[in-house]
Amino acid sequence: MSAVASETKTRQLPYVVAITEGVREVLKEQANAFVAGEDVAGAGSVYGYYRGLLDEFGADRIYDTPISEKGIIGLGVGAAAAGLRPVLDIMFMDFIGECMDEIANQMAKMRFMFGGSATLPITVLTMAGAGANLAAQHSQSLEAWLAHLPGLKVVMPATPYDAKGLIIAAARDDNPVFVVLNKMSLAMMGDVPEGPYEVPIGKANVVRTGKNYTIVTLGRMLGQALDAAKQLAELGIDAEVIDARSVQPFDTEAVIKSVEKTHRAMVVHEAVRFGGFGAEIAAQIQEHAFDYLDAPVARVGAPFSPVPFSPALEKVYVPNAERIVVVAREQLGI
Amino acid sequence: MSAVASETKTRQLPYVVAITEGVREVLKEQANAFVAGEDVAGAGSVYGYYRGLLDEFGADRIYDTPISEKGIIGLGVGAAAAGLRPVLDIMFMDFIGECMDEIANQMAKMRFMFGGSATLPITVLTMAGAGANLAAQHSQSLEAWLAHLPGLKVVMPATPYDAKGLIIAAARDDNPVFVVLNKMSLAMMGDVPEGPYEVPIGKANVVRTGKNYTIVTLGRMLGQALDAAKQLAELGIDAEVIDARSVQPFDTEAVIKSVEKTHRAMVVHEAVRFGGFGAEIAAQIQEHAFDYLDAPVARVGAPFSPVPFSPALEKVYVPNAERIVVVAREQLGI
Amino acid sequence: MARIHKTVTGDGFLAKQPTNKTLLDIHRRMVRIRHFEERAGKLMEDGKIPGALHLYVGQEAVAAGVMVHLTAEDQITSTHRGHGHLIAKGGDFDRMYAELFGRSTGYCKGKGGSMHISNMDLGMLGANGIVGGGPPIAMGAAFANKFRKSKHVAVAFFGDGASNEGSFHEAANMASLYKLPAIFVCENNGYGEYTAQANHQAVVDVADRAAGYGMPGVIVDGMDAVAVYEAAGEAIARARKGQGPTLLECKTYRFYDHVGVRGMGLNYRTDDEVKKWMKRDPIKLFEARLAEQKVLSKKQAEAVHAEVLAEIEAAVAFAEQSPMPDVASLLDDVYSTAG
Amino acid sequence: MARIHKTVTGDGFLAKQPTNKTLLDIHRRMVRIRHFEERAGKLMEDGKIPGALHLYVGQEAVAAGVMVHLTAEDQITSTHRGHGHLIAKGGDFDRMYAELFGRSTGYCKGKGGSMHISNMDLGMLGANGIVGGGPPIAMGAAFANKFRKSKHVAVAFFGDGASNEGSFHEAANMASLYKLPAIFVCENNGYGEYTAQANHQAVVDVADRAAGYGMPGVIVDGMDAVAVYEAAGEAIARARKGQGPTLLECKTYRFYDHVGVRGMGLNYRTDDEVKKWMKRDPIKLFEARLAEQKVLSKKQAEAVHAEVLAEIEAAVAFAEQSPMPDVASLLDDVYSTAG
Numbered sequence A, B: 001m002s003a004v005a006s007e008t009k010t011r012q013l014p015y016v017v018a019i020t021e022g023v024r025e026v027l028k029e030q031a032n033a034f035v036a037g038e039d040v041a042g043a044g045s046v047y048g049y050y051r052g053l054l055d056e057f058g059a060d061r062i063y064d065t066p067i068s069e070k071g072i073i074g075l076g077v078g079a080a081a082a083g084l085r086p087v088l089d090i091m092f093m094d095f096i097g098e099c100m101d102e103i104a105n106q107m108a109k110m111r112f113m114f115g116g117s118a119t120l121p122i123t124v125l126t127m128a129g130a131g132a133n134l135a136a137q138h139s140q141s142l143e144a145w146l147a148h149l150p151g152l153k154v155v156m157p158a159t160p161y162d163a164k165g166l167i168i169a170a171a172r173d174d175n176p177v178f179v180v181l182n183k184m185s186l187a188m189m190g191d192v193p194e195g196p197y198e199v200p201i202g203k204a205n206v207v208r209t210g211k212n213y214t215i216v217t218l219g220r221m222l223g224q225a226l227d228a229a230k231q232l233a234e235l236g237i238d239a240e241v242i243d244a245r246s247v248q249p250f251d252t253e254a255v256i257k258s259v260e261k262t263h264r265a266m267v268v269h270e271a272v273r274f275g276g277f278g279a280e281i282a283a284q285i286q287e288h289a290f291d292y293l294d295a296p297v298a299r300v301g302a303p304f305s306p307v308p309f310s311p312a313l314e315k316v317y318v319p320n321a322e323r324i325v326v327v328a329r330e331q332l333g334i
Numbered sequence C, D: 001m002a003r004i005h006k007t008v009t010g011d012g013f014l015a016k017q018p019t020n021k022t023l024l025d026i027h028r029r030m031v032r033i034r035h036f037e038e039r040a041g042k043l044m045e046d047g048k049i050p051g052a053l054h055l056y057v058g059q060e061a062v063a064a065g066v067m068v069h070l071t072a073e074d075q076i077t078s079t080h081r082g083h084g085h086l087i088a089k090g091g092d093f094d095r096m097y098a099e100l101f102g103r104s105t106g107y108c109k110g111k112g113g114s115m116h117i118s119n120m121d122l123g124m125l126g127a128n129g130i131v132g133g134g135p136p137i138a139m140g141a142a143f144a145n146k147f148r149k150s151k152h153v154a155v156a157f158f159g160d161g162a163s164n165e166g167s168f169h170e171a172a173n174m175a176s177l178y179k180l181p182a183i184f185v186c187e188n189n190g191y192g193e194y195t196a197q198a199n200h201q202a203v204v205d206v207a208d209r210a211a212g213y214g215m216p217g218v219i220v221d222g223m224d225a226v227a228v229y230e231a232a233g234e235a236i237a238r239a240r241k242g243q244g245p246t247l248l249e250c251k252t253y254r255f256y257d258h259v260g261v262r263g264m265g266l267n268y269r270t271d272d273e274v275k276k277w278m279k280r281d282p283i284k285l286f287e288a289r290l291a292e293q294k295v296l297s298k299k300q301a302e303a304v305h306a307e308v309l310a311e312i313e314a315a316v317a318f319a320e321q322s323p324m325p326d327v328a329s330l331l332d333d334v335y336s337t338a339g
């Protein structure tokens, strides 16, 4: 399952600690790396994933910022242009609206606009995802905005293993990389090797192999798709489940290879379905595997509304295994 | 071609004047409407499309703002919540990054978050498009960001007629509507009726009927597609050209109806192809017309880079009729 | 530009003493907020209120002292810590608890919850999950008031932490430029989440920012409801007279943690500091003053508390018995289908 | 907070008189900017330079007076009006004209053009098409300098109009909070595009905003290169000593229109106003002073002009003869393929 063999000990750790371990490796490995964001130092972030790092690395390596998202991204862009390797934190992904100019017009474009002379090795961690009753402004998945921006890379770790490995890979990358975390995954347990390792950016992960159906997932939806795959198996559908891991670059090849084998595909993400990144994946599948397809590519995503607060509504809002199965059955006529 | 019959005189006017006429009708018709934006009053906007309105309506109806995009959108949201009908101007669409929070988290969501009690009849005019050698930060088409946001409507007038009619429709609509204009269309001439008329939001426009190929376009790409259609005709391809006019709501029905007839489709927009709105259209076509398709839906858009300054590069960057023909021939194997 | 400091020094320091009726009104608003919040905190700890809850306890004098000057046609924008503002603006307990519970009878039909609680009819243009989200919207509402040549004002409440957001800067500049009837009320409680003010800005007084926008900056003791009342009254009067906005900084403190009651259990505030501020509980201070001035006896005050508490029990029952929103309503209210 | 006004009152007003070498250096930088811009304007009018061109003519004293204090390891961020900053920072005419012409030999290989002209080796982190785009980036570069315990400073140039963007506010606050070696140089030329300062902010002095961030605000005559030199020197020295940022407002004027030479031909500035400012042409003022102080005679000054003009002709020829970028290079430099 992993691209990197590791001799070191592997433990079962929650996603939240895997994040901490990833950032710790980055700070250990790169003298020019530092962390900056709202409540990341003293509080260790509101979800606690930087806890302990202030004590371990000191106030010269981890900085609480004012509530100034434009300032945070600007700080990173300027510091990176001047040779540092910033790790920035945007507490909730919903807040990228506050700094989309700095993200889209400065961070993503600087290298190109300057004819390649600027190098911006920036890592941005941010927390996406609905399901915690945090309502419309603390629950969004906005990877589609970022994936549409040449100059950025965007990864979405679905497991503790990937969280740590993708953070390390992001920080070693010489480009700006967004690591889109998910708040509902924080308690998820999984194997995490000790020490540094990389999960390569841009390589999808075939988490379950299957013969006659392909499900491509982003981030946390991996777990839902695996559950759905079990249910589908009982219906005679042997689903291959591919965690995209990265939306930019996107591993078209892995997906197409699978669809050429299975002939039927679905894309699942938490973001609003309309205009979401699933549209890009679906468009690519039909472009590259048209003759292999026995049915249209199905898309599962959130309905076309902001994220509702009420648990009664949010429960039906967020895509889950049940919905995946329903859509798959419709699509396949079973 | 138009949905609204008009008894009044029709003149040939440039797109830029059609915009002025649209805004003028709005200010005449709605006592609670006002215009606010950078250099919209004294200068009549940097492209001149508000020229004359200050003299005609006075300083109580048209306001120069500071260079404060968050402030401009916030002004509109607050004023609309308090009962006015703001017409806001964001000079270049590239600048929406400065106010994406106000757009995405306030303007788009307020009504829903407040359980339907707020009504925000806001119109935002903004200028998109490459081709004027204005480089990476003054040339973008970012409609994909907006279309992904439940609560907003987004239209892209391709002709002078539509510019005026869609502005009027946007201002009469009780929802926030973005009118995405194109700087390369400003000098384009076309029929424009006198007086007020509406182009309905959410209805696509079949500009050229054809038998065996469907081209769906956004905004300025209509012209390129019509040119391409002529060239394709010589190759035996009789293309139907559909101007989407609106990306949210999107007129799925009109597109599907066409594809069911033609069996082959292409989507063309100026925005970066990867993750652009064309992906949504392509995904929808294969979803709804899978059994009718004889070839994968093709997508034409900008390559995956920021907009380059140099005319030598920008020329090949912006999609045009030539590229449409090349892609169509590849897709159709002719 | 004027920079006025007000601190409570004892009786008789006020230019214009509020009437007894006003004092009682302020008192009741504070008591209503306090008990609403205490109960909400318990309900959250009991798992009955989902999501995040930012309690206003400790800051009641600000909401009450400002809001007593306003009518339903004056607008306010609030923050993530918004219950107190809505209550002081006339919010109904039934519909508020129902909203916190995510019920269809809530102010937002359960779609908003604590962070988006709002009522347009009361001129409460929303709590806001975005720090700094309110000031531009209040500025826009003030613009509408001026556009209509009405005498109504719009008040933006925001925190010390929010004063570092670009949105505050742009809104303040525009409000002053257009001489809008706006008041920027900064509730400086010394912290943005777990970060002390000294670690988020290099100034002690947020009011120092007013001069940069060409508006008066006023500092007031936010634990003293009468001081807030007077300072807010002046600012609101200026605004109604067309003299433009004011930045009013209220020095205050939140008694509970940033989120919920005990929050994440971090030690970012010393016990001494918390105790020191709790000694200046705005309700206790105010009740002592009212007793001394023979406006409200201890017994009468107790009656007010009892009344409010009874109302709260009824409201909680109402909320608990209210239905969850129907799943079919999910896509309602995304768009207006009128226009 | 200190708020210092400097205006030219005659000789000897300076605490520390710059050396003759420095004076000549400032002069040459100003002359280089002036002629580069004059020629660029003509080239644009002749249709040889595509896109938008924002000329720096009139404001030369600011770039020269600040930049003479800096080395290539000090960083600056610039604006849409960026040629002057790059020239004063040591920019090469060949590569600059080539960039304006969109040629592969340009500083950005033709990909950036006027609005993104930059050179990382010179510490020029870019002109910026986004008003207010620079200050956060300069703040970040200053952060890097402090992180590395170097003595280098970062200077953000921005306009009066840009001072209303949220980005300026956030950057200024953070720079002061962290005591970063940053200088915020506001070139107040009285207009943001066609909007006069009085119509975009309710203050006369942008420097009034400094107090709100806890940093000194200094106002200087931006037409007087020596005054700029001294004020910038003080601010830069403070920054290098670890005493934090300064907001330095330079009152100046652009002699041509917002964009290009004659722009859109709007009448937003009176002829009188333009004439009044042109009488205070920073180069003429400076040359008069240098002649009076016998540092540079009229004839010597003419020689400098002639030299620069010759260099410009060669550079224009270089640019014109340079190839357009190869179409195959379009997708280069979107990503670094190193890391």
Ligand SMILES: Cc1ncc(C[n+]2csc(CCOP(=O)(O)OP(=O)(O)O)c2C)c(N)n1
Pocket (backbone or CB within 6 Å): A038, A067, A069, A091, A095, A098, C079, C080, C081, C129, C130, C131, C132, C158, C159, C160, C161, C162, C163, C189, C191, C192, C193, C258
């Ligand atoms: C744009 C944005 N950034 C960050 C947050 C996370 N956040 C919520 S409350 C808060 C602290 C706000 O501090 P302050 O403005 O002083 O208000 P207080 O909580 O003290 O009442 C933060 C950082 C947010 N909700 N929105």
Ligand SMILES: Cc1ncc(C[n+]2csc(CCOP(=O)(O)OP(=O)(O)O)c2C)c(N)n1
Pocket (backbone or CB within 6 Å): B038, B067, B069, B091, B095, B098, D079, D080, D081, D129, D130, D131, D132, D158, D159, D160, D161, D162, D163, D189, D191, D192, D193, D258
């Ligand atoms: C974010 C953003 N908003 C608006 C513009 C359009 N614009 C370009 S220059 C300019 C005026 C800038 O004024 P100022 O900062 O005073 O600089 P000056 O042009 O006077 O040098 C404006 C509004 C822009 N480029 N970026």
Ligand SMILES: [Mg+2]
Pocket (backbone or CB within 6 Å): C159, C160, C161, C187, C188, C189, C190, C191, C192, C193
């Ligand atoms: Mg606070």
Ligand SMILES: [Mg+2]
Pocket (backbone or CB within 6 Å): D159, D160, D161, D187, D188, D189, D190, D191, D192, D193
């Ligand atoms: Mg200016």
